Amino acid sequence: MTELLNKCRADAEAHALAEHPREAVGLVIASRGKPRYVPCRNQSEELDHFILHPEDYAAAEDEGDIVAVVHSHPDASPEPSLHDIASHAASRMAWWIVGLRDGVATWHEMSAAGEMPLEGRVFVHGAIDCYTLIRDYYRQARGIHLLDFYRQDDWWHKGGNLYLENFEKAGFVATYTPRNGDVVLMAIGSPTPCHGAIWLDGDVLLHHLYGRLSCREVYGAAYRERTTHFLTYRG
Template sequence: MKTEILNHAKKCGENECCGFVIDNKIYMPCNNISPTPTETFEISPEDWITAEQQGAITAVVHSHPDGLPILSEADQIFQQQTALDWWLVCNNKIHKFRYIKPLLGREFEHGKTDCLTMVRDAYMLVGIDLPDYEREDDWWHNGQNLYLDLLPKNGFEQVEPESLQEGDIIIVCLGSSTPNHAAIYIGNQQILHHCPNRLSKRDAYGGFWLDYTHSIWRHKKWQKSAFMAILNNMAIDLI
C-alpha cells in the first residue's frame, strides 16, 4: 500500500494527489477535482460513495508536492469534518496524522484529555510521536515524578529559561512541590495548556505560571518550521 500511495503522488506531479485508505490495508486512488489542484484537493462525492462500498474508510490521503510535511489550516478544518486519520505525502514520505479534537476548548478528563494529552497531540501535529502512559490521578502525591522521569526518555532535554522558544514544554508545579503540569510555549508570552476542571486554553505566561515554573524542555528533533501545524490547529477555534 505504501508503494501505491507514493507512486500515485509521483504520477500526479505538481498536482496534489488524493485517495482513501480502506480497512487499513487497501489504497483507493481518487481524482483531484479541485479547480486549483496544485494548491488544494477535492474528492468527488461519487468517490466517497465508492470507497464506503468497499469497506471502512480509515484514512484520507493527499500530498503537498512543494509544501511542508504538516497539515495546513484548511486540511485540519476538513479533517475535523471527516473525523478520520489523514495521511500526507511530502518529500516521498508518508506522514500520518491521527484524528484529534481541536487543541483549544477541550473538556478535561484525567488520563484521556489532560495536559499530557495536549503535549502528545500537539507534537503529533509537528511530526513527533510521543507514547501515551497509563496514569492515575494525583500521581504527584503518590511518590511518582512522571514528567521528570519520562521527558528525557522521550527525546527531550532541559534548556535554560533565557532560551525559551515556540514549542518548548514548560513544566509547572501546580498545587504540589512535584512538577505535575505541562504547557506548550506558543510565543508572545503565551502558553497552551489544559488544567483540571477547565477547558484547554491559551494563557499569558506570567504571574502564577511563571512563578511556579519548574523547568523548560525541548525535543531534540524539534523543527521551528513545523510549529505552524500547532498554530493551524488553534485557528480552528476561530472559524
C-alpha cells in the same frame, strides 16, 4: 466482508476470555482489503485498564491499515466508560468494546472521531489532559509522535514524578530559555512538576489545567513562580 468481520469479533472474544479477568486489547487491521484481528499485549498493571504495547502497535501498522482498537470489559457491559469516551476521542480511531458478563459477549462500536481542536477541550485525566495536549500539539504542529505514558489520577500526591522520570524518553532535554513550541513544567499544588504546557511566541501558554478547558493564556507571574523546567525537543 461480513464473514471476515465476524471472524474478527470471534477472535477478539476468544482473546478476551483468555485474558479474563484482565482487560484484553487488540487491533483490527486490513491487509489488501481483508480485515483480521491481531491480539496485543496489555501493559497496564490494573485489571480494569489497558495500555496497548507500542511495539505491538508498530508491528500491526507494518502489516496493514489499522481499522479499529479493540478492548474488553471483563464481567461488565460493553458500554464505554467516561475514560473510554475521552480516549476514543483523543485517538481519532474506531473503537470496538466487547463486554463479557457470565461468559456471554456483547459489543459496542464507536466510529472514528475527528481531530480534536487544541483549545476548548474538557479535562479527563489520563485521556484528555495536559500531556495529551502536548502530544497533540507536537503531532499537529510538527508531525512528531511523542510516546504516551499511563498516568494514574493524582499521581503527584502518590509519590509519582512522571514528567521528570520520562521527559528524556519522550525525546526532550532541559533548556534555560524557552523557544516557540517548547514545554514548560510547573508544580501547581504539588511538590513535584505535575503540569505541562506549550510555550508560544508572545509569552503565551497553550495548556490544559485540571478541571478547566484547554486554552491559551498569558505566561504571567503565577505560572512563572511555579515553573520548574523548560524542555526542548531533540528527538
